[in-house]
Amino acid sequence: MPIYNSPTKDLQFVLHNLLNVSTQDISGYDELDADFTNAVLEEAGKVATDVLAPLNPVGDVEGCKLENGVVRTPTGFDKAFKVMKDGGWTALDCDPEYGGQGLPYVMNSAVQEAFVSANMAFNMYQGLTHGAYSAIHAHGTDAQKQKWLPKMVTCEWTGTMNLTESHCGTDLGLMRTKAVPQDDGSFKITGQKIFISAGDHDLAENIVHLVLAKIPGGPDGIKGVSLFIVPKIMVDDEGTLGDPNGVTVGKIEEKMGIHGNATCVMDYDEATGYLLGDEHKGMRAMFTMMNEARVGVGLQGYAQAEVAYQNAVFYANDRLQGRAVTGAQFPEKAADPLIVHPDIRRNLMDQKSFVEGARAFTMWGANLIDRAHKNNDAEADGLISLMTPVLKGFLTDKGFEYATAAQQVYGGHGYIEEWGMSQFARDARIAMIYEGANGVQALDLVGRKLAQDGGKHVMAFFEMVKTFIKENDGNEALKADFLEPLKAASKDMQSAGMYFMQNGMKNPNNALSGSYDFMHLMGHVCLGLMWARMAKAAQEALDAGDTDRDFLETKIATGRYYMARQLPATAMHLARINTGADTVMALDAAQF
Amino acid sequence: MPIYNSPTKDLQFVLHNLLNVSTQDISGYDELDADFTNAVLEEAGKVATDVLAPLNPVGDVEGCKLENGVVRTPTGFDKAFKVMKDGGWTALDCDPEYGGQGLPYVMNSAVQEAFVSANMAFNMYQGLTHGAYSAIHAHGTDAQKQKWLPKMVTCEWTGTMNLTESHCGTDLGLMRTKAVPQDDGSFKITGQKIFISAGDHDLAENIVHLVLAKIPGGPDGIKGVSLFIVPKIMVDDEGTLGDPNGVTVGKIEEKMGIHGNATCVMDYDEATGYLLGDEHKGMRAMFTMMNEARVGVGLQGYAQAEVAYQNAVFYANDRLQGRAVTGAQFPEKAADPLIVHPDIRRNLMDQKSFVEGARAFTMWGANLIDRAHKNNDAEADGLISLMTPVLKGFLTDKGFEYATAAQQVYGGHGYIEEWGMSQFARDARIAMIYEGANGVQALDLVGRKLAQDGGKHVMAFFEMVKTFIKENDGNEALKADFLEPLKAASKDMQSAGMYFMQNGMKNPNNALSGSYDFMHLMGHVCLGLMWARMAKAAQEALDAGDTDRDFLETKIATGRYYMARQLPATAMHLARINTGADTVMALDAAQF
Structure with a gap:
């Protein structure tokens, strides 16, 4: 049986030494003092180690089963899900108005790490619910929020995201699922969605599907897509569960992994749905x-x-x-x-x-x-x-x-x-x-995000790196091992950006042929910046007499490794990027 | 159902344009004219596509089952194995004295590619047999060869390699399996071996296990290991099958893949074995x-x-x-x-x-x-x-x-x-x-092979690269796209070797910390050399009026891609190597 222990000490270092969360001027951050976050992380770590991790291999071996139209989750998942609900772990950063605890997202993320490490497939049942919660919270009417969110915050009802169809994943403009308006303001949803994580299961009494569909007569392509709330079981205005909606599970996919999570084909047959947000603005x-x-x-x-x-x-x-x-x-x-x-x-x-x-x-x-x-x-x-x-x-x-x-x-x-x-x-x-x-993701980064708002966000990032290097110029402990490699890596990233600007205009393929390498190049620069900052924070803690010298010295030594042995990848990515589209696009499709 | 078509044309290009096999002065190579190799590869390709590939998913889904002590292979494996045997595909490069066809190893390798692509798990049954055949062929007595090889060449009997025990894999000196000498010159083998590929199955009437074991009283560690032939079913001097030997299957391992091949725990309980080669020289x-x-x-x-x-x-x-x-x-x-x-x-x-x-x-x-x-x-x-x-x-x-x-x-x-x-x-x-x-492998390369025979083999390789670059110095079609990148990559490899020489003496960890990177660096140089040679060969064929211009031009364009986009990895590996052991060995074991 594999082991797992939540890295609470390291999470604490990140939250407090690196990010100094409790002193940040963000609503709710004042609660995040080190004792509080430690207590939360310790408790989450216990749940992860004692409850979730032992079920990880169980979920892998047993998988989910479709029996008489209902998905059965692996042995023990129901009890563990109750532990998650009873402990309030599903509601950490949700809005108190709907029963959430209102903690910052950063706190929830730290807790999530432990749950995901311990049992990724299991944790997806609540993870998807959280995503659906966020969409309704951001785009729902007051009535929708009152109706759906309180039960989703507690995971009495879980949520899903329904985007993909068998013939379209990335290119959702090709979507065929239809939403026909009804006299009462609702819609009848008909179509098939695939790859629906946590699409059905026996862990909650209802499932709130968020479904992308097209209202007939709307704009073509992606601009005619709307988002709908489609419950598994109908809910009346008092919140009482009624009849099943027109939603069935076509099958469970056999996958390479995450067997503990049911990945379903969902069939919508005139299922009742409620528009979430504006018509044709479903993608937003x-x-x-x-x-x-x-x-x-x-x-x-x-x-x-x-x-x-x-x-x-x-x-x-x-x-x-x-x-x-x-x-x-x-x-x-x-x-x-x-x-x-x-x-x-x-x-x-x-x-x-x-x-x-x-x-x-x-x-x-x-x-x-x-x-x-x-x-x-x-x-x-x-x-x-x-x-x-x-x-x-x-x-x-x-x-x-x-x-x-x-x-x-x-x-x-x-x-x-x-x-x-x-x-x-x-x-x-x-x-x-x-x-x-x-x-x-790489296409999104290079094709859209780099140039967003006139490129000001990437310029802000470069400025952040530059400022850090400049501010710590006299820090001899950081200079050779951290600042210089960071500077070189950041320069590689800037050169890549320059290449895209100079050559992407002529032919966008010159930029997009290097998008994947750029994503990795930038990832290294980001981790390099994090390591330089962590090394500084660790050194400051050592200088201030922090007694956990072993942890802090290990942190610095680990950072040195990253800078010496991982950051050299940026030059390779730059070299690849600088060759542009010529060799990438040289062949006809038939020559592959 | 996935597709597969053997790349016969590309294999032909490698055999004839790159290697010019039929003109090489090696026994048997004169047979390898283009028509002959093409005919063999076409036939092998048909078997791969029509017989083996359709069984690949079957093997993956069904796996092997242990029933009443006997392993059952997936549906259809038996018929496919008969096709392989009847077609003589198991005997291609085996010694004609024992029923083989005596073709060169290079021809067998080209054929093997198709079989392995089509169905790797299935192909291992004959692949392991070939390995055991080679060991007996190289180290067996005449009597042993006469007794075992003819049936192994045809795969009427298959073979296995038994090295690993649960507590020792790489470090075989820790081995516990014993071989006790008997009065008749045979040995009684007792112990447990694990990870035995094709350890049992229903495809052959007998299995010839090659088993590493220690003869009591011999030298400690790896120097006291001997190799034994241990049949599943006893065979008398006339070659007739007799009683089962003391070999049983403990279990079949559940693996990540190659489900179609039975990976067995093998229990030897006073099984009769015959020494292969010299006592205590089993590793050789x-x-x-x-x-x-x-x-x-x-x-x-x-x-x-x-x-x-x-x-x-x-x-x-x-x-x-x-x-x-x-x-x-x-x-x-x-x-x-x-x-x-x-x-x-x-x-x-x-x-x-x-x-x-x-x-x-x-x-x-x-x-x-x-x-x-x-x-x-x-x-x-x-x-x-x-x-x-x-x-x-x-x-x-x-x-x-x-x-x-x-x-x-x-x-x-x-x-x-x-x-x-x-x-x-x-x-x-x-x-x-x-x-x-x-x-x-990386340890073997850097810790042993680089310095073997005074480093003369790696020097010969450098010389080979250098000579190629020099000989083609005036070739403008090759120069910028192939020769210069190859030169740079080869220089990186030489620098890495120099680093090992200068720093590995002081502390071998300086060399071994870079062993993995060196293996990759050298891999890129080798493929870079291959691509430069292939580009030259393709250009020569074009110049000579070869009519398959599309294939040849695609070959050159693909090579350009490799040189431009893959070879830059050598500089990254060199940069990692040049940092030595400092950051790699910085932590105590407890600090991980």
């Missing part, structure tokens, strides 16, 4: 869910790498194999543990330095979301809009890469399902695909 | 199998990427989604196919340029093996010894990476098992692990 409403969901998916990426890393470290210390090349370190044992070998170290350091950097990046992003939403801060909003595709694309690509690297530490045992390492890799794989495949 | 005999197996595993890596690539191309042409950024290419359709998008191109070109480079590298390696074995050429032997860890480690890492990249082209459908892309990735994953995990 859906994007409220999607942006939040994308940051959440980025978190899934590194959270799977985290749990895989923890197990890899355990195994590397436990497994005796070979001798250190510099001489036996445990001569009394039959062999040394794997962790003495440099290449095992290299692998573990890659994982560790990524995960800790990704954690900081994600919490920084969550902090920006709070600042944007609670303070109506346009700069923060612009910055998180720029960062969202990087958080999603880079962290999930790397999360899968390092979950796979952790599996590699186990040798042959890594390939055997019983040991659990395969599941982490298989589960992590989906995060690169859903909520917009990573190629689409 | 086993390495005969392992080196061949490692090249074969490298082939598995790119062969899985090849079939995944073929399907990705099919889907990219078939799936309509979005519009080309430069304007609709198929305005009459609802959307353009995926292949118009630059990032889809980037992904497909990464895959294509890798697979074709890897194919050339592998066939070149197989050619070196022929030269070493058939001509007793010590230089070829040294070179293939140097290349083996690169062929295994680099091609399987990249093979998995690109099988995963091909899966990505499918978006959400890539994650659904029914579409088959997940299987290619899951199957490819094992190749990074077995026959020596890739970290061990």
Whole structure:
């Protein structure tokens, strides 16, 4: 059975040493003192370790089953879901007006990491609900909010997002699902949606589907798409459950991973739906869910790498194999543990330095979301809009890469399902695909976000990096190991941006051929900035006499590894970008 | 159902335009004229497409089952195995003295690619047999060869390799399986072996297990290991099958992939075994199998990427989604196919340029093996010894990476098992692990092979690259696109070697911390050399009036992509290597 322990200490370091959350001028942040956040994270960690993690392999092996039209979740999921509901874990950052606890999003994100690491498939039932909650909260009428949100906050009713159809995923303009207006103001929804996570299950008494559909006679393509609330069971004005709506599960998909979550084909046959937001403005409403969901998916990426890393470290210390090349370190044992070998170290350091950097990046992003939403801060909003595709694309690509690297530490045992390492890799794989495949994230980043508002958000980011370097110019402890590599990486990013500007005008393919590399290049610069800031924060804590010297020194050493060994990737990405579209677009389709 | 078509034309290009096999002065190569190899490859391709590929998903879904102590293979495997045997495909390069067809190894490798792409799990039953055949052929007595080989050549009897025990994989010195000498010269073998591919099945009437074990009283550790022939069913001197030997299947492992191949726990309980080769020299005999197996595993890596690539191309042409950024290419359709998008191109070109480079590298390696074995050429032997860890480690890492990249082209459908892309990735994953995990390959390369025979093999490789660049100095078609990038990459490799020499002496961890990066750096240089040679060969064919201009021009364009977009990775690997052990070894084990 794989292990999992929530990295509370590291989350605390990010929240308090890096972000200084409790002193930030954002509504609700004053509550986030270190004792409070520690208590919440400790409790969440217990739920993750004791309740969710043991069910992770159960969910993988059993999967979900469609029985007489109803989806059955794996053994124990119902009890665990009750624990989540009873503990109020589903309501942490929800609006108190609808029963939520009103904590900042950054706090919820820190808690989510533990739940996702412990059991990603299970956590999606509440994760999707949270996304649907956000869309209704942002776009619903008062009556809709009163009707749907209180039960969704508690997860008595869960939620889903219905976008994809079999012939259209990214290109939702091709959508066929129809919404026919009725005299009473409701709509009849008819069509088939696929890949609906948590589309049906036995964990809640009702499911609130948010469904994209086209109202006949509306504009063609994506501009004619509207969003609807379509409950599984009809609800009257007093909130009492009535008859089933015209929604059925066509089948459950057999997937590579996240078997514990039911991925359903949903058939809508004149199902009653209620317009959410404006007619034909469904994409805008859906994007409220999607942006939040994308940051959440980025978190899934590194959270799977985290749990895989923890197990890899355990195994590397436990497994005796070979001798250190510099001489036996445990001569009394039959062999040394794997962790003495440099290449095992290299692998573990890659994982560790990524995960800790990704954690900081994600919490920084969550902090920006709070600042944007609670303070109506346009700069923060612009910055998180720029960062969202990087958080999603880079962290999930790397999360899968390092979950796979952790599996590699186990040798042959890594390939055997019983040991659990395969599941982490298989589960992590989906995060690169859903909520917009990573190629689409790269397109969003280079095709849209870089130039958004005249490019001012990316300029603000460069300025942030530059300012940090300048402000710490005299800091000899940071200079060679952190500031110089960061400066070089940031310069690579600027050169790439310059290349796009100079060559993308002539031919947009010159920019888009480098979009994927740019997403990775920028991801490295972001993690580099996080590491430089963390190293500074750790050094300051050491200087101030913080007694946990071991933790802080480890933090700095891990950062040094990232700067020395990961940041050199930026030059490679730049070199690829600088070759433009010529070799990428050289072949005719038939020549592949 | 996924598609597969053997790339006969490309294999022909490698055999004849790149390697000019039929004119090489190696015994048996004179038979390899283009018509002959084409006929063989066409026939093999038909078997692969018509017989093996349709069974690939069947094997994945059904897996193998242990019933009453006997392993049952998936539906249809028995009939397909009969096709392989009846067609003589198991005997292609085996010794005619024992019923083989005596073709060169390079020919067998080209055929193997098709079989492995079509159905990797199935092909392992004969692949393991071939490995066991080679070990007996190299180390057996005449009597042993007469007794065991004829039936193994035809796969009437199959073979296995038994190395791993639950507590030891890489470090076989820890082995516990015992071999107790008997009065009749045989041994009684007792112990448990794990991860035994094709350990039991219903495809052959007998299985010849090659088992590593220790003879009590022998030297400690790896020096006391001997190799034994242990049949599943006893065989008398006339070759008649008798009673079952003391070998049973403990269980079949549940794995991430290659479900069609039974990975068994094998229990030996006073099983009768016959010493193969010398007492306590088992590792040497086993390495005969392992080196061949490692090249074969490298082939598995790119062969899985090849079939995944073929399907990705099919889907990219078939799936309509979005519009080309430069304007609709198929305005009459609802959307353009995926292949118009630059990032889809980037992904497909990464895959294509890798697979074709890897194919050339592998066939070149197989050619070196022929030269070493058939001509007793010590230089070829040294070179293939140097290349083996690169062929295994680099091609399987990249093979998995690109099988995963091909899966990505499918978006959400890539994650659904029914579409088959997940299987290619899951199957490819094992190749990074077995026959020596890739970290061990890197250790072998940097810790042993680089310095072997005073470093003369790596010097010979540098010389080969240098000579090629020099000889083609005046070739303007090659210069900027091929020779200069190759020169730069080769220089990076030399710098890395220099770093190891200067710093590895002081502290071997400085070299071993960079071993994995060096394996990849060298892999890129090897593929870069292959591409430069292929571009030259393609250009020469064009100049000579070869009518298949489209194929040849595509070849050159694909090579340009590799040089421009893949070779820049060498500088990143060098930068990582040059940081040495400092950041890699900075932490105590407890600080992870």
